[in-house]
Amino acid sequence: MKKILLPTDFSANALNAICYAMELFAGEECLFFLLNTYTPVLYDNEYLTYSSTQPTLTEIYRNKSQQGLERVRRRILRKYKNENHHFELVSSFNLLSDELKEIVKEKKIDLVVMGTKGATGAEEILFGTHTVHAIKKTRCPLLAIPAHFEYRPPKNILFPTDYETEIPGVLKIMRNIVDTHNSAINVLHVYSELNLTESQAGRKKALVRAFKDNKLNFFSITDKTVTRAIYDFTEENEVDMLVMVNNKHSFFENLLFRPVVNEIGFNVKVPFLVIPSNKKS
Structure with missing residues (x-):
């Protein structure tokens, strides 16, 4: 059974990501962990005079969190009647990125699916702050769903x-998605050197072997930045999902964690699956 973690702050954006997960894995048996984290504000002097019979701020926040999770669960069950889907509610007094890291390890999570609003204006980056922290801390594939993105296979x-x-x-979850949805994989290599090194050529052959039963299309582009190449490809071709391996020694972290608006105003408009490499610490 696949274990999928679904963080929610009860926003429409988070609900949209949850709905995407329900559709994407409609044909598979899954255990979904609905997660909400809360961090009550600091107590002020006036509040410290409360009666012992009154609930504490922590209790108030915990109750709101648990009630919100139950409302989300009921809403999912009304919209998606799927006997293969099971749910566990997790309400935690913790920072989201820290809780994600702990649950992924404790529950052996296969995938995190969360919504991202991205950022806007001069500080634009690919993702919003919560998603970036989650990717950096979580040793687990993470699928980020842009706000307002409507599910399509x-x-x-x-x-x-x-x-x-x-x-x-590192591509187990990608293989699962590709096999389930009969997806075509468009492999995009942006390069500055004319030829692949021996090790690069070997990894390309390994990719071909790994997906020998699937449709693979190879594209090589030069004289462009990775960001521009991705942007141009998505503008010129139909793309339903972007997948990248988070290898900190490659172009990924520069792409993910630096401002890019001054270059092309790039923003992710389709679901973005980020897969940690085996070597990432």
Whole structure:
């Protein structure tokens, strides 16, 4: 049974991501962990005079969190009647990124699915702050769903790679999605050198072997930044999901964690699956 973690702050954006997960894994048996974290404000002097019969701020926040999770669960069950889907509610007094890290390890989570609003204006980056922290701290694949994105089957997947990561071992969740939805994988290599190194060529062959039963299309682009190449490809071709391996020694972290609006105003408009590499610490 697949274990999927669904963080929610009870916003429409979070609910949209949860609905995407219900659709994406409609045909699979899954245990979904609905997670809400809360951090009550600091107590002020006036509040410290409360009667011992009154609930504490922590209790108030915990009750609101638990009630909100139950409302989300009921809403999902009304909209998606699926006997293969099971739910566990988790309400935690913790920071979201810290709780994600703990639950992923404790529950052996296969995938985190969460909504992201991204950022706007001069400080624009690919994701909002919560999503970036989650990606940096969580040793687990994470699927970020843009706000207002309506579900459609991921028939066309864009997979940019520099062939610097050992491929087959880290792509289990991608293989699952590809096999379930009969997806085509568009492999995008942005390069400055004319030829692949011996190790890069070996990893490309490993990718071909790993997805030998699937449709693979290879694209090589030069004289462009990775960001521009991804942007242009998504503008010129139908893309339903973007998948990247978070190898801190590759182009990924520069792409993910630096402002890019001054370059092309790039923003992720489709679900973005981020897969940690085996070597990432």
